[in-house]
Amino acid sequence: xxxxxxxxxxxxxxxxLATAGVAMLCMEPVILSISxxxxxxxxxxxxxxxxxxxxxxxxxxTALINPLVSHNGRTVxxxxxxxxxxxxxxxxxxxxxxxxxxxxxxxRGFSAIMTSDKLLYLFGGLSPKLALVLSMALRYVPLLGRQxxxxxxxxxxxxxxxxDNLVDGLRGxxxxxxxxxxxxxxxxxxxxxxxxxxxxxxxxxxxxFLFSWRTGDVLLAVISLALAGLALAGAQSRRFAFxxxxxxxxxxxxxxxxxxxxxxxxxxPAIFQLKEAIRWRLLQSKI
Amino acid sequence: MALIAVENLSFxxxxxxxxxxxxxxxxxxxxxxxxxCGLTGSGKSTLLxxxxxxxxxxxxxxxxxxxxxIPLEDLPDGATAFRIGYVMQRPEEQIVTDKVWHELAFGxxxxxxxxxxxxxxxxxxxxxxGIEDWFDRPVSQLSGGQKQLLNLAAVMVMQPExxxxxxxxxxxxxxxxxxxxxxxxxxxxxxxxxxxMAEHRLEEVVPLCDRLMVLDGGQMLALDAPRxxxxxxxxxxxxxxxxxxxxxxxxxxxADGPCPLDVREGRRFVAESYRNDLxxxxxxxxxxxESAALEFSDVFFRYEKNAPDVLRGLSFTARxxxxxxxxxxxxxxxxxxxxxxxxxxxxxxGQVKVFxxxxxxxxxxxxxxxxxxxxxxxxxxxxxxxxxxxxxxGAEVGLELLxxxxxxxxxxxxxxxxxxxxxxxxxxxxxxxxxxxxxxxxPTKGVDASxxxxxxxxxxxxxxxxxxxxxxxxDVEFAAACADRCAMFFRGQIVSQGAPRQFFHENSFYxxxxxxxxxxxxxxxxxxxxxxxxxxxxxxKEGGA
Numbered sequence: 001x002x003x004x005x006x007x008x009x010x011x012x013x014x015x016x017l018a019t020a021g022v023a024m025l026c027m028e029p030v031i032l033s034i035s036x037x038x039x040x041x042x043x044x045x046x047x048x049x050x051x052x053x054x055x056x057x058x059x060x061x062t063a064l065i066n067p068l069v070s071h072n073g074r075t076v077x078x079x080x081x082x083x084x085x086x087x088x089x090x091x092x093x094x095x096x097x098x099x100x101x102x103x104x105x106x107x108r109g110f111s112a113i114m115t116s117d118k119l120l121y122l123f124g125g126l127s128p129k130l131a132l133v134l135s136m137a138l139r140y141v142p143l144l145g146r147q148x149x150x151x152x153x154x155x156x157x158x159x160x161x162x163x164d165n166l167v168d169g170l171r172g173x174x175x176x177x178x179x180x181x182x183x184x185x186x187x188x189x190x191x192x193x194x195x196x197x198x199x200x201x202x203x204x205x206x207x208x209f210l211f212s213w214r215t216g217d218v219l220l221a222v223i224s225l226a227l228a229g230l231a232l233a234g235a236q237s238r239r240f241a242f243x244x245x246x247x248x249x250x251x252x253x254x255x256x257x258x259x260x261x262x263x264x265x266x267x268x269p270a271i272f273q274l275k276e277a278i279r280w281r282l283l284q285s286k287i
Numbered sequence: 288m289a290l291i292a293v294e295n296l297s298f299x300x301x302x303x304x305x306x307x308x309x310x311x312x313x314x315x316x317x318x319x320x321x322x323x324c325g326l327t328g329s330g331k332s333t334l335l336x337x338x339x340x341x342x343x344x345x346x347x348x349x350x351x352x353x354x355x356x357i358p359l360e361d362l363p364d365g366a367t368a369f370r371i372g373y374v375m376q377r378p379e380e381q382i383v384t385d386k387v388w389h390e391l392a393f394g395x396x397x398x399x400x401x402x403x404x405x406x407x408x409x410x411x412x413x414x415x416x417g418i419e420d421w422f423d424r425p426v427s428q429l430s431g432g433q434k435q436l437l438n439l440a441a442v443m444v445m446q447p448e449x450x451x452x453x454x455x456x457x458x459x460x461x462x463x464x465x466x467x468x469x470x471x472x473x474x475x476x477x478x479x480x481x482x483x484m485a486e487h488r489l490e491e492v493v494p495l496c497d498r499l500m501v502l503d504g505g506q507m508l509a510l511d512a513p514r515x516x517x518x519x520x521x522x523x524x525x526x527x528x529x530x531x532x533x534x535x536x537x538x539x540x541x542a543d544g545p546c547p548l549d550v551r552e553g554r555r556f557v558a559e560s561y562r563n564d565l566x567x568x569x570x571x572x573x574x575x576x577e578s579a580a581l582e583f584s585d586v587f588f589r590y591e592k593n594a595p596d597v598l599r600g601l602s603f604t605a606r607x608x609x610x611x612x613x614x615x616x617x618x619x620x621x622x623x624x625x626x627x628x629x630x631x632x633x634x635x636x637g638q639v640k641v642f643x644x645x646x647x648x649x650x651x652x653x654x655x656x657x658x659x660x661x662x663x664x665x666x667x668x669x670x671x672x673x674x675x676x677x678x679x680x681g682a683e684v685g686l687e688l689l690x691x692x693x694x695x696x697x698x699x700x701x702x703x704x705x706x707x708x709x710x711x712x713x714x715x716x717x718x719x720x721x722x723x724x725x726x727x728x729x730p731t732k733g734v735d736a737s738x739x740x741x742x743x744x745x746x747x748x749x750x751x752x753x754x755x756x757x758x759x760x761x762d763v764e765f766a767a768a769c770a771d772r773c774a775m776f777f778r779g780q781i782v783s784q785g786a787p788r789q790f791f792h793e794n795s796f797y798x799x800x801x802x803x804x805x806x807x808x809x810x811x812x813x814x815x816x817x818x819x820x821x822x823x824x825x826x827x828k829e830g831g832a
Contacts, residue, residue, distance in 0.1 A: 209402060
């Protein structure tokens with residue numbers, strides 16, 4: 001099953017940037033609602049699960065702080081500490097919070113499917129050297145962490161820590177850290193040897209790609225950009241404004257088209273997954 | 288024409304008093320497999336590195352090295368990088384990138400090959416080495432043996448003509464090591480690859496290689512078919528001790544005739560040359576001490592809530608004043624057992640007692656003060672200081688117990704020592720805390736044969752002084768030589784245990800080479816000394832070979 005996550009990473013990046021970009025560029029309630037719903041759906045469809053506390057906090061903070069600091073707007077709801085709290089500022093805060101939330105979940109959905117291989121493919125496009133350095137770092141940082149834990153356990157069982165107290169703990173920790181740097185340098189030499197033994201640095205390097213471009217990937221990128229363009233045009237045509245009073249131009253064919261385009265865009269991953277699931281069902285029933 | 292020709296090669300390190308390689312000349316034909324052996328510091332690594340210009344050490348070099356008749360210096364850039372493949376000792380540190388596929392691609396990318404060529408060669412290699420299943424995996428998830436196979440594959444993918452291996456199996460367990468060596472041999476047979484391999488685990492290599500080179504103090508002592516070379520090593524005990532069991536028995540008995548190389552030939556040698564009227568040596572009964580130093584009762588442990596159990600109802604006792612060896616395969620939970628005993632992990636059920644006291648009752652690190660100490664598998668994690676001297680400051684207690692003087696090493700960095708030296712220095716460091724119970728995890732890993740013999744002496748001395756030693760090891764020969772009791776670990780519990788002779792006699796695969804060699808002819812002969820003694824007492828057959 002070639003799921004949404006298996007598409008070419010560049011096409012995926014284009015999709016997510018376009019979708020989140022539209023939400024960030026237009027402060028428009030309909031687009032934001034679609035975007036938020038789509039972002040949450042996509043996040044869950046792509047296998048994201050936990051950790052909503054931060055997002056919720058961010059949303060509440062933005063929504064609540066705006067009316068407290070911004071007193072624009074005509075409709076005064078009540079007066080707090082001699083400052084008017086307005087409906088417009090409250091709604092603007094909600095919209096801004098919703099936009100942050102949507103953008104956050106689009107990015108979380110993106111990172112849920114972005115393995116290190118895909119990131120490497122994305123950044124490697126900018127520079128092959130960068131790709132190699134990234135790949136080495138991805139190996140080295142966890143390796144250093146593991147070695148640190150091993151050293152700590154070894155020293156624990158060797159009686160480096162005489163007693164359970166802070167001074168002793170810090171002193172031991174400092175020693176462990178210092179040997180860890182030595183270890184890293186020492187092993188860096190072996191790695192460097194291994195690299196030059198395999199001809200690193202002799203001349204221009206080529207790059208092995210784990211991903212290829214298929215028609216579907218190109219289509220995904222092109223369609224994403226087209227739908228995002230339509231959505232932007234549609235949303236702009238509404239000329240929605242929060243201040244001084246909520247106002248918008250009347251709905252036109254263009255704005256309806258824009259909303260529809262954005263809805264399709266935001267639901268693409270879910271549609272893909274659903275389509276694959278159905279196709280798989282059908283195939284299975286034939287077997 | 289020889290593929291590699293070395294002519295009067297000498298090499299001295301900057302500031303070195305004596306040359307590390309001295310007037311060495313030899314030629315290697317295409318398709319040959321040559322093994323190099325010699326003591327630590329005999330110049331094996333230096334010689335191999337000189338053959339690979341990218342890794343050649345700096346120093347004073349005389350003589351010539353020719354690749355197909357052309358001196359290495361005159362070859363174009365890159366020719367030697369890609370035509371000569373080189374695999375080093377430590378599996379982890381040679382790996383450059385984070386994923387298996389990227390590691391395979393690394394050398395090809397350096398050659399600036401186009402994508403389709405790279406894809407084909409990588410596919411080929413992955414299929415040949417059977418690494419398709421882990422192609423997408425991060426290298427951190429591989430075992431040591433898999434990492435070393437990956438290193439080999441990552442070199443072979445560049446299609447080198449010569450493969451140089453510098454003690455590639457030193458850090459591997461015996462099963463992974465023999466798999467690795469079998470792969471090298473298969474490459475040599477299947478593709479005519481020329482192989483030069485330094486090894487100190489010769490049990491596997493000697494029967495397979497075409498020629499064996501012995502280096503001694505930088506000079507080439509011999510280079511010939513292994514049978515001739517080994518037969519010529521009469522009296523060189525320090526070199527012989529690294530050889531397979533069959534030739535060692537042959538030399539111990541000062542036999543004549545053709546020298547047996549492997550277990551099969553060894554069996555024939557013993558059965559055809561010696562009588563077996565006396566089938567086993569009288570059992571020496573050691574006075575048993577019944578008080579327990581370490582006691583596991585029904586211990587269950589897992590690393591994570593949803594992970595499988597690593598220890599499943601482990602019950603086991605190490606008695607005071609004995610050396611006890613736990614043997615078993617990879618991932619059977621041996622190392623976990625030690626870290627549970629050392630209080631680094633807490634079991635979720637069952638009890639661990641050290642000297643009759645529950646682990647929990649050792650408060651405020653008192654467990655690690657004059658009570659218990661553990662030497663981990665990777666001894667590099669033991670060292671914290673920049674020189675051996677600093678490392679051992681305050682460890683005078685340990686020093687007296689060691690069989691030889693560590694003083695000459697005092698100014699060196701612990702990482703610069705050989706595997707065997709590191710193990711002994713680490714041991715001295717551990718002894719500084721005056722433990723009564725010593726836990727050792729794979730103490731023979733990366734240790735050559737002569738250092739192993741020293742290690743056995745040290746452990747026996749410590750036992751004499753009343754220390755209890757629990758060793759977790761893959762090394763059956765080591766266990767047979769030093770243990771009072773051996774236990775077989777399988778799937779999180781002990782499945783059998785007994786005195787070494789009994790234990791190894793009853794195992795028919797997981798046992799020493801000597802035991803496999805004398806099985807059915809003698810009983811309970813598990814060490815070389817046992818077998819040699821039995822042969823001597825029985826005497827030679829009349830008219831035997």
